[in-house]
Amino acid sequence: MSLKAVIYDLDGVITDTAKYHYDSWKWVGNQLEYTLTEKQNMKLKGVGRKESLDKILKWSGARISEAEKQSLLNRKNQMYLEYIDTMAPDEVFPGFKEFNKKAKSEGIKVAVGSSSRNAIRIIDKLDLVLAFHAIVDGGMTPNSKPEPDIFLLAAEKLQLKPEECLVVEDSQAGLTAAKKAGMKSILYGKDKGLKGAHMQIDNWLSADLDQFKNLY
Ligand code: BG6
Ligand code: MG
Numbered sequence: 001m002s003l004k005a006v007i008y009d010l011d012g013v014i015t016d017t018a019k020y021h022y023d024s025w026k027w028v029g030n031q032l033e034y035t036l037t038e039k040q041n042m043k044l045k046g047v048g049r050k051e052s053l054d055k056i057l058k059w060s061g062a063r064i065s066e067a068e069k070q071s072l073l074n075r076k077n078q079m080y081l082e083y084i085d086t087m088a089p090d091e092v093f094p095g096f097k098e099f100n101k102k103a104k105s106e107g108i109k110v111a112v113g114s115s116s117r118n119a120i121r122i123i124d125k126l127d128l129v130l131a132f133h134a135i136v137d138g139g140m141t142p143n144s145k146p147e148p149d150i151f152l153l154a155a156e157k158l159q160l161k162p163e164e165c166l167v168v169e170d171s172q173a174g175l176t177a178a179k180k181a182g183m184k185s186i187l188y189g190k191d192k193g194l195k196g197a198h199m200q201i202d203n204w205l206s207a208d209l210d211q212f213k214n215l216y
Contacts, residue, residue: 006110099209175196
């Protein structure tokens with residue numbers, strides 16, 4: 001078998017949006033009279049919006065109504081979108097565009113598989129809409145990561161079998177989703193405590209496409 005496609009996660013793999021999520025979730029924490037730590041924010045990586053609020057509620061011990069939950073989610077997202085709207089193409093991680101271009105020039109399909117319902121807006125701000133053969137976001141599937149739905153839909157859109165697709169992820173939820181989808185995965189970034197990846201790369205500047213291919 002050979003590598004036919006790379007499916008990239010977006011947040012934390014193509015660009016750094018975690019800092020914007022953190023500021024917005026910290027605001028939510030404050031509304032609950034709770035201080036969200038950076039370590040806790042790391043645990044929200046790859047986790048859907050609603051599921052993230054559920055975790056914060058659990059950590060804080062706060063009890064609120066469904067209507068209050070919905071209101072917090074809306075306001076969190078409004079705040080997050082104000083950050084997103086300031087984003088520009090120079091926020092794409094260095095070396096990503098070159099890597100992606102090389103993969104495509106070798107006939108490898110490329111897609112984004114993100115839990116974020118804002119993925120297309122972010123990709124547009126980064127001027128990358130035309131860089132991929134398929135984009136799947138958190139609004140397109142019933143279940144978010146760590147369930148495999150997002151990656152399976154990306155493979156379907158590319159008309160490929162899951163086992164022909166390689167996922168690049170920065171979160172445990174994403175690595176678990178890839179495994180459940182029957183796809184190999186590469187961990188992006190310097191995190192040491194995550195499980196299930198077949199390889200790790202520090203950044204796109206040091207990524208070697210041949211090493212990706214050698215996993216197949
Ligand atoms: C993931 C992020 O990509 O998307 C999570 O890593 C985020 O932190 C999730 O909660 C959902 O994002 P959004 O943009 O729909 O709130
Ligand atoms: Mg991510």
